[in-house]
Amino acid sequence: MLYKTIGVSGPRISAIGVGTGGLVGVDTPDYGRDEGALASLALSFERGVTFVDTAEVYGAGHSEEVVGRAIAGRDVVVASKVSPENLTPERMRVSLDNSLRRLGRERIELYQVHWSNPSIPIAETMGALDDLAAEGKIGDVGVCNFSLRELEEARTSLRHARLATMQAEYNLFDRSVEQDVLPYCQTRGITFLAYSPLDQGHICGSSARRDMLAEIAGRYQCSVGALALAWLIRRPPVVVIPRAGRAEHAGQNAQAGSLVLSDADATEIDRLTGAASAIIPVNSVRAAPAGGGGKVYRSLEEAKANIHHMTPSPSELARQMLDGEFLKPVRVRRADNPDEGYEYDLVEGRIRYWAWVIAFEGKRDIPVLIRER
Numbered sequence: 001m002l003y004k005t006i007g008v009s010g011p012r013i014s015a016i017g018v019g020t021g022g023l024v025g026v027d028t029p030d031y032g033r034d035e036g037a038l039a040s041l042a043l044s045f046e047r048g049v050t051f052v053d054t055a056e057v058y059g060a061g062h063s064e065e066v067v068g069r070a071i072a073g074r075d076v077v078v079a080s081k082v083s084p085e086n087l088t089p090e091r092m093r094v095s096l097d098n099s100l101r102r103l104g105r106e107r108i109e110l111y112q113v114h115w116s117n118p119s120i121p122i123a124e125t126m127g128a129l130d131d132l133a134a135e136g137k138i139g140d141v142g143v144c145n146f147s148l149r150e151l152e153e154a155r156t157s158l159r160h161a162r163l164a165t166m167q168a169e170y171n172l173f174d175r176s177v178e179q180d181v182l183p184y185c186q187t188r189g190i191t192f193l194a195y196s197p198l199d200q201g202h203i204c205g206s207s208a209r210r211d212m213l214a215e216i217a218g219r220y221q222c223s224v225g226a227l228a229l230a231w232l233i234r235r236p237p238v239v240v241i242p243r244a245g246r247a248e249h250a251g252q253n254a255q256a257g258s259l260v261l262s263d264a265d266a267t268e269i270d271r272l273t274g275a276a277s278a279i280i281p282v283n284s285v286r287a288a289p290a291g292g293g294g295k296v297y298r299s300l301e302e303a304k305a306n307i308h309h310m311t312p313s314p315s316e317l318a319r320q321m322l323d324g325e326f327l328k329p330v331r332v333r334r335a336d337n338p339d340e341g342y343e344y345d346l347v348e349g350r351i352r353y354w355a356w357v358i359a360f361e362g363k364r365d366i367p368v369l370i371r372e373r
């Protein structure tokens with residue numbers, strides 16, 4: 001297993017971690033999945049994984065409870081996250097105490113801001129994290145889903161603690177962080193935690209590309225998923241946090257930490273992967289495709305009213321966009337039924353899509369990544 005240091009001086013962790021978002025429920029606990037999740041986590045730890053990522057919001061706290069059971073008596077580094085609505089000093093203290101209780105620990109080694117909250121200054125949040133680090137209740141500080149400007153502000157606001165990690169999406173389909181965030185992290189000693197590293201099970205976009213990767217994987221006697229993870233962790237700052245409900249997947253993912261890809265194969269994977277990007281009219285996208293599920297905004301009015309109480313809201317993100325903040329492209333797929341007037345269905349980025357429409361009053365084309373079949 002390959003091991004890396006968190007930040008410049010944090011604990012050593014396995015380059016293959018485990019993610020637990022959605023493992024035992026999304027917005028509410030799904031107790032029926034506990035036993036499978038515990039078996040999968042145990043197998044990961046037995047195969048050399050020493051890093052687990054959770055959050056106060058996952059399964060409404062239940063993910064932390066299950067992680068607490070899984071790590072009891074084990075030498076595993078835990079990362080958790082505080083939600084954007086809890087970023088004031090008072091609320092963060094309550095959140096942290098609840099997370100510590102659920103995890104059964106006295107300290108969280110890596111405490112991360114899950115999303116920024118435009119109505120709470122970053123310096124105030126970093127001050128609160130500094131205090132908690134000084135008290136020894138948390139170790140290193142991390143952030144997730146921050147723009148480059150926010151990242152720089154977070155890094156330079158901390159006095160006591162160090163900004164040790166940045167967490168964002170990175171996989172063989174969406175490689176946009178390679179342009180700016182990854183180089184930023186590399187030069188400043190920040191570990192990059194790649195979430196959705198298997199593109200939520202799609203792994204690399206199309207089935208044709210997957211077949212080509214399978215051929216390479218055959219040479220290493222590993223699965224395509226393991227090959228993808230092994231390729232991602234070749235970059236020095238990158239640690240991946242795949243989620244595996246099935247123990248079989250957990251075993252494959254742990255194996256990725258010991259695979260050494262040849263330069264020729266790594267170059268071939270580089271050539272085969274990455275999404276097709278485009279800039280398309282906003283009204284060619286169906287924002288709420290049938291069967292999409294989850295909390296979607298069906299109209300501009302619903303998005304402006306933020307009927308799902310998301311933080312940041314579409315209007316708050318729109319203000320950031322107007323200030324020139326980088327927000328990654330939304331993800332679309334060719335519409336199942338283009339006769340209905342939409343060429344594309346939105347598959348990811350419901351808040352960013354409406355933020356773009358609000359910011360530019362529906363008049364500016366939107367950058368997208370196009371998912372192939």
Ligand SMILES: NC(=O)c1ccc[n+]([C@@H]2O[C@H](COP(=O)([O-])OP(=O)(O)OC[C@H]3O[C@@H](n4cnc5c(N)ncnc54)[C@H](OP(=O)(O)O)[C@@H]3O)[C@@H](O)[C@H]2O)c1
Binds near residue numbers: 249
């Ligand atoms: N900070 C953030 O805002 C944020 C956002 C998203 C995610 N995350 C974190 O990142 C973690 C991982 O991301 P994710 O859950 O979105 O997606 P992911 O890890 O890319 O994909 C998970 C899916 O891939 C499948 N899978 C796992 N290993 C596999 C393998 N070797 N081969 C084929 N399929 C495999 C899983 O199936 P089974 O479950 O059936 O095994 C599951 O359906 C989350 O759990 C969470 O901790 C953080």
